[in-house]
Amino acid sequence: MIFISRILVFVCMAALGIMISAPIHASGLEYKRRIFILAEEALGKGQRQEYQARRAELGDYPLLPYLTQQDLEKRMNPGIAGEVRSFLRDYDGTPPAEALRRPWLVQLGENGQWKRFVEDYRPQSDENLQCLYGQALLNSGRRSEAMDQVRSLWLSGSSRPKSCDPLFEAWIKSGGLTRDLTWQRIELAMQKGQAGLAQHLRRYLGPGDAQWLDYWLRVDRQPSLILERDWSTVTHDRMDAILAHAMHKMTRADATRAAADWDDLRRRSGLDRARFAAIENHAVLYMCMRFEPGALVRVESIPEDLRSDSVREWAVRAALRDQDWPAALRMLESLTAVQHEEPRWRYWKARALQESGRDREAREVFETLAGGQDYFAMLALGHLGRPLVVQHDPLTVSDEAVRRVGELPALQRAAELYALGRYGPARREWQQAESDLDVGDLSAAA
Incomplete structure (x- = not known):
């Protein structure tokens, strides 16, 4: 599905290159592309x-904001704050504005311009900017x-x-760090x-x-250490995490042996099978x-009732192999009720029935699949000896809708970037525009 979506994006942008050429004077586009470069x-x-x-010479060429962004980034200093902030305001939410915002925020942070930083900040995925x-x-x-920002920043493996340190220090001094939050981060780090x-x-x-963490660190280096211990009297609340960590490492090395070792340890220590089902499932999954x-x-x-869906x-x-x-x-x-309804498993049930000589039952399952529009429906039709029928519902879009969508700046930028072979930025522009379009406009864009 991801592959198909990407193809559709590029097909749509290729179409846009034709569709929007009239509003921005097609005769001069090739020339302006060369001038832009x-x-x-x-x-x-x-x-x-x-x-x-x-x-x-570029006039109102759609990619002018990208030039402005590069120019401002190259000249970035406190003296051009007005120009930068005007650009961020005028193109707020667009890819070129967000590309400029990141180095601008870094500079504001370095200069301790905190009030302006808050004003110009937008949610970021970059951890440094978040801190x-x-x-x-x-x-x-x-x-x-x-303080509300700290918990999500803290919980990372x-x-x-370093920009997080002052924030963490203030949070810890205020009593925000609990024992449980400390252990949660340790677990994430070990994972x-x-x-x-x-x-x-x-x-x-x-x-x-601290002693239990020291033991865990030794186990990380030598997972088989857990097999030498009697766990029947251990009550520490990180026992499950330590056992799971060790068993996962042993499983990656030799799943069959790890499963056998776990059986022996579980029986010797009287460990509850349901409580530690995830460990057993993990070993068997690898097998x-x-x-x-x-x-x-x-x-x-x-x-x-203890088997995982993956197992x-x-x-x-x-x-099947x-x-x-x-x-x-x-x-x-043994699949769950939800899994039973998935076309792939229904198909393989029909195949298994067919290979077992139960043709009538197999045909009944193929019949239930054949009415669908997915890959397994096509396979089912083949087994039933029927031709493939593809339903086609053509889109009906007005010329006015096509014209209106073609004039959207984001789609004009996407089309020009695509024409220049800059597919990554083109895709970002398309995705940004797509999030702002209703169903009718999306149909027109396509």
Whole structure:
């Protein structure tokens, strides 16, 4: 589906290149594209006079905002704050404005211009900017709002930028860091393989907890250590996480052996099977994914109410790979009610029935699939010996709607970027425009 969506985006933009050519004078487009590139090159070489001359030739060319963005970024300093802020205001929400906003915010943060930072900030995915925003709120007297930002920044398995440190320090001093939040971040770090970060976070634990973290770090280096311990009397609340971490590492090395070791440890320590079902499922899942001998036997040893959805599906795949049709039917029957309704599993049930000589039952399942419009419906039609029928409902769009959509600046920019072979920026412009269009306008754009 993602691949098809991308094709549609490019098809739509190619169509836009034709559709919008009239409103922006097609006869001069090729010329202006060349001038645009020359202006960019002059700007990149620092040939300001040449750049300004080329820019003047562009008139109202759709990609002019991209030149302005590059120019302002190249000249970025506090002295042009007015120009930068005007551009951000005029093109708020557009890709060129957001591309300029990021370095602008960094500069505001470096200069401690916190009030202006808050005014010019928009939600960002960049962690450094998120932390600078928290600092800006903190230094603008909006402490409560700043503290509201911290929890989501804290809960990461990776080290955060240094810009987060002042924010974290203020939060910790105010009593925001709890034991549970410390352990949550340690778990995230261990899951990401960031043992160094987990070690760094040790300072926030009490003595008893610190000992358990030390043990976990040893287990990270040597997972089999958990097999030497009696867990029947352990009550620490991170016991489950430590066991899961060790077993996951052992599973990646040898899933069949890990499953056997887990059975032995669980029985010796009297561990509740339901409580630790995720560990068992993980080991058995890897056995199925690697098509290891005995995988299906292990699947069937897990009570159905404890099997994960992933194990159920991969058990079917393992049986199909072995062409073990009786096992495939058993595994298909063990799917959840929701999984049973998925076309792919209905199709493979029909195939397994067919290969088992149960043609009438197989045909009944194929019949239920054949009325659909998906890939498995087409396969079902083939098995039923029927021709493929593709339903086509042509779009009806008025010339006025096409004209109106063709005049949208974002779509004009998308078409020009596409014409220049700049597919990434073109896609971003299209996606931005798409989010602002209603169903009728989307049909016109397509």
